[in-house]
Amino acid sequence: MDSLKLTSPGVINKIVREYNFRFSKxxxxxxxxxENILNKIINSAMLVPGDRVLxxxxxxxxxxxxxxxxxxxxVAVEIDKDLIPILEENLKGRENIQIINGDILKLNLRELEKIYFGGKPFKVIANLPYYITTPxxxxxxxxxxNLQLMVFTLQKEVAERLTASPGTKAYGALTVAVNYYCHCEIISTVSRNVFFPKPGVDSAIIRLKMRQTPPVEVTDPELxxxxxxxxxxYRRKTLLNALSKDSSIIGKKNRLESFLLSTGINPARRGETLSIEEFARISNGIKGCQLF
Known part of the structure; x- marks a missing residue:
């Protein structure tokens, strides 16, 4: 079906009717x-011959x-088994495509990387379902x-969280965690009107470029x-009170307060105002003086 324009609402409707497909909320x-948004997504991934894509x-x-x-x-992973016959038909003759019917969160991704990409660097492109974006x-x-970069179309609100600055409402644990691994950039906002059926929110195209090294040196990543x-x-609590909620340092609040002051961080600040550098300073310092 290479001749079919798969971004055409008429073609989508025809496919849905022909296969008696039912959309799953x-x-x-x-x-x-x-078509324009399709090209924006693809161009954002900066694909070149030789690239491997999940x-x-x-x-x-x-x-x-x-x-x-x-x-x-x-390697195209699709969880809905009812879409597999449609994919096989629409992608017929494309020898460089491997279709996998499975849940990306349940697949052994290291094994997939080894089998299909030979352990070589690869890129990820996806229109992510809103309900499961973060996991x-x-x-x-x-x-x-061995990731190079990832390009996602996802809920605009999530894209804003990924690129948020300390002290803003959108800034959170996801912001800090993702920016530890990646450079995050919103490429474009995407109207809800370009999807069929139309979702209830607008989207954004975001590019995550993997860092060669994290922006901060962390002695204990888990901590x-x-x-x-x-x-x-506990984002509405002070930093001191939030950290004191951790069962491993209950009873050491005074020590924790002195430690924070020694690092130049006010214990009365809210954690949502801390930069990734300040989180690293706290983590490395706590590890060093064995407050935990």
Whole structure:
């Protein structure tokens, strides 16, 4: 079906009727129906011949087909088994595409990387379902994969969280965690009107470029991320009170207060105002003086 324009609402309707496909709200299914946005997504990934790409949520193959025209290899993961026959038909003859029916959060991603990409660097492109955006992003980052960059179309609100500054409402644990691994950049906002069916919110295209080294040196990454999670769990509390909620330092509040003051960080500040550098300073200092 290479001749079909998969961004055409008429073509999408025809495919849906022909296969008696039913959209699943639970899976957040919204198919892209705009050629300009399709090109923006693809161009954002800066694809060159030889690139290997993992696509998450292939849908009817709109992105998949375009990626395969520019990349060496595409592994398209789609959770909905009812879409597999549609994908196989729409992508027929494209020898550089591997379709996998599965849940990206349940797949062994290191094994997938080894089998399909030979352990070589790869890129990720996806129209992410709004309900599961954060788990997918964090899973990809925490697996230690050989990632180059990732381009996502996701809820505009989430994109704003990923690129937020300290002290703003959108700034949170996700902001700090993702920016530890990546440079984050919003490429473009995307109207809800370019999807079929139309979702209830607008979207954004965001590019995450993997860092060669983190922006801060952290002696104990697990402790670093634990502190971030604790602070934002109690984001309306002072830094001192939020950290004191951690069961491992209850009873050491005075010591913690003295430590924070010694690092030049006011214990009365709210954690949501801290930069990633300040989180690293706290983490490394607590590790060094064994407050935990």
């Amino acid at each position: 639970g899976l957040g299914q919204n198919f892209l129906a705009d 696509e998450i949520g292939a849908g009817i193959g709109t992105l998949t087909r375009e990626i395969s025209s520019r990349a060496e290899k595409v 997918i992003i964090m899973t990809l980052l925490e697996e230690g994969l 670093f991320f634990d502190i971030i999670k604790t602070v934002f769990k």
